[in-house]
Amino acid sequence: xxxxLPIAELPVNIFLVLGMGIAVGFISGMFxxxxxxxxxxxxxxxxxxxAVAVASVAxxxxxxxxxxxxxxxxxxxxxxxxxxLLLAGGIVGTxxxxxxxxxxxxxxxxxxxxxxxxxxxxxxxGGLMIYESLRAIVRARQGNPVMLRRPGSHTWLHGLPFKxxxxxxxxxxxxxxxxxxxxxxxxxxxxxxxxxxxxxxxMLIYFLRVPTATVxxxxxxxxxxxxxxxxxxxxxxxxxxDVVLAxxxxxxxxxxxxxxxxxxxxxxxxxxRLLLGLLVLAVGLRFAFALGVRPDxxxxxxxxxxxx
Amino acid sequence: MTARRFIVPAxxxxxxxxxxxxxxxxxxxxxxxxxRVAITSNFVGEELVLFGTVERDAxxxxxRGGYDIVVTVTGPRQTLRTRRKDRVLxxxxxxxxRVFVRVPSYLAVLTNRPILEIANAETLRRLQIGIDNxxxxxxxxxxxxxxxxxxxxxxxxxRLQTQDRLYGEIPTAVTLLxxxxxxxxxPLPAEVPTGNYAIDVKVFADxxxxxxxxxxxEIVKAGFERYVANAARDHGILYGFxxxxxxxxxxxxxxxxxxxx
Numbered sequence: 001x002x003x004x005l006p007i008a009e010l011p012v013n014i015f016l017v018l019g020m021g022i023a024v025g026f027i028s029g030m031f032x033x034x035x036x037x038x039x040x041x042x043x044x045x046x047x048x049x050x051a052v053a054v055a056s057v058a059x060x061x062x063x064x065x066x067x068x069x070x071x072x073x074x075x076x077x078x079x080x081x082x083x084x085l086l087l088a089g090g091i092v093g094t095x096x097x098x099x100x101x102x103x104x105x106x107x108x109x110x111x112x113x114x115x116x117x118x119x120x121x122x123x124x125x126g127g128l129m130i131y132e133s134l135r136a137i138v139r140a141r142q143g144n145p146v147m148l149r150r151p152g153s154h155t156w157l158h159g160l161p162f163k164x165x166x167x168x169x170x171x172x173x174x175x176x177x178x179x180x181x182x183x184x185x186x187x188x189x190x191x192x193x194x195x196x197x198x199x200x201x202x203m204l205i206y207f208l209r210v211p212t213a214t215v216x217x218x219x220x221x222x223x224x225x226x227x228x229x230x231x232x233x234x235x236x237x238x239x240x241x242d243v244v245l246a247x248x249x250x251x252x253x254x255x256x257x258x259x260x261x262x263x264x265x266x267x268x269x270x271x272x273r274l275l276l277g278l279l280v281l282a283v284g285l286r287f288a289f290a291l292g293v294r295p296d297x298x299x300x301x302x303x304x305x306x307x308x
Numbered sequence: 309m310t311a312r313r314f315i316v317p318a319x320x321x322x323x324x325x326x327x328x329x330x331x332x333x334x335x336x337x338x339x340x341x342x343x344r345v346a347i348t349s350n351f352v353g354e355e356l357v358l359f360g361t362v363e364r365d366a367x368x369x370x371x372r373g374g375y376d377i378v379v380t381v382t383g384p385r386q387t388l389r390t391r392r393k394d395r396v397l398x399x400x401x402x403x404x405x406r407v408f409v410r411v412p413s414y415l416a417v418l419t420n421r422p423i424l425e426i427a428n429a430e431t432l433r434r435l436q437i438g439i440d441n442x443x444x445x446x447x448x449x450x451x452x453x454x455x456x457x458x459x460x461x462x463x464x465x466x467r468l469q470t471q472d473r474l475y476g477e478i479p480t481a482v483t484l485l486x487x488x489x490x491x492x493x494x495p496l497p498a499e500v501p502t503g504n505y506a507i508d509v510k511v512f513a514d515x516x517x518x519x520x521x522x523x524x525x526e527i528v529k530a531g532f533e534r535y536v537a538n539a540a541r542d543h544g545i546l547y548g549f550x551x552x553x554x555x556x557x558x559x560x561x562x563x564x565x566x567x568x569x
Binding site for chain 1: 387467
């Protein structure tokens with residue numbers, strides 16, 4: 001069944017888009033990531049212009065992370081104090097990212113910059129996660145499980161001042177690295193047009209030693225707030241949010257996220273991290289492939305905003 | 309006697325008219341099946357039909373080769389950048405680009421046979437008939453001009469637009485129902501841009517243009533699609549809040565529906 005999208009200005013198959021929403025929603029519920037880094041390329045692939053895709057995906061992510069956040073809230077797996085502090089850094093980071101975005105766009109090298117950041121970030125993050133989780137799994141098999149948070153295994157990050165106690169997460173760390181992580185996520189998110197959940201999850205786990213269970217719920221709250229505000233900002237400035245497209249994605253996304261959240265709760269932390277690592281690496285390699293292989297068509301057309 | 313006195317100059321006048329201004333002899337009348345295409349939620353593309361007739365009168369000289377019809381439909385103008393990738397340090401990067409200034413977003417050249425059979429290349433070029441002869445202005449430094457037709461950027465631009473079915477030459481789209489009555493099918497793909505379209509119809513006989521006329525067409529969003537598009541454009545912030553609320557509502561609703569504990 002085809003439906004015409006009023007802002008994207010093309011007809012799409014309703015069931016195809018719904019299916020994409022469910023699939024990405026499942027992944028986002030399972031790992032506590034927004035899934036923007038998967039959904040945006042998928043939408044561009046079915047012919048929706050990148051600008052509309054990025055803008056509409058934001059509201060889809062807001063919906064699935066809200067439904068996911070509610071389930072985690074009921075399971076008391078959200079650390080609001082941590083989320084507030086991350087948000088404080090995130091807002092400043094977003095502003096800085098938007099500024100760099102505008103500058104790079106003026107230089108006409110934005111596409112390359114986005115492509116290179118995807119390749120670098122996804123491959124490094126994916127590779128590290130796979131390495132770490134495999135090591136944990138192997139050790140667990142040998143009957144020698146390692147706790148991620150061994151008593152006394154503090155890094156230099158834990159020696160910084162302004163220490164705060166995050167009760168729900170059972171960590172006692174300085175406010176500085178938390179704020180900095182929020183800033184980095186906001187900054188990268190604004191440049192790459194993603195929520196940054198896939199970066200935040202490993203950062204909270206490895207740098208701050210937050211337990212995997214609370215990481216996912218907390219990340220969802222952060223993603224919810226940033227993506228809801230991104231929806232409003234995109235609507236106010238670019239007028240490119242397609243509410244029909246967004247609604248189909250949302251309905252699929254929230255259904256998928258429910259099942260994903262349950263699947264995620266059943267799995268052990270190491271396996272969850274291994275799967276997320278594989279997924280992130282796969283997307284990263286896909287981007288590397290696109291940059292390194294001669295494209296089918298060397299030419300491409302892009303609409304220039306504001307015809308003279 | 310008196311009748312004869314009038315007939316001779318009248319015949320002479322007709323003969324002079326026929327010889328001096330053959331182009332004025334035929335008149336072209338066209339009618340479009342629909343001047344306003346409404347895009348609603350089930351729009352998947354459409355085909356418009358243009359009917360036309362070449363009106364002759366008693367004075368019209370007979371045409372040995374019959375008539376040829378050329379219908380050129382141009383969509384709203386837009387400015388686009390065509391980019392070319394090249395390998396730099398092992399990765400494929402956009403290295404070069406050209407800006408096409410105010411070129412049609414849609415361009416269809418519909419004829420009853422291949423355009424090169426209708427008129428010679430010089431005439432076609434002068435009248436801008438066919439995509440190769442259509443003026444596609446590029447910004448070259450400070451100037452704005454068209455380039456040679458085999459310019460790689462121009463070729464690539466036309467090829468990409470043709471792939472998206474927004475540009476095209478269809479030498480079978482015009483059917484001559486009788487030697488003077490014709491029917492032209494204008495294909496509008498699903499991705500057709502909204503706005504005002506211009507239709508230019510030319511009649512050729514023996515390789516020369518003899519009559520032309522114009523018509524217009526408007527493609528607009530209608531109903532719900534129009535409402536949404538207007539809301540997004542005119543009340544951006546409100547629209548954004550409404551979309552965000554919709555997202556929260558959908559998320560909340562799902563968590564209630566799927567609640568198991």
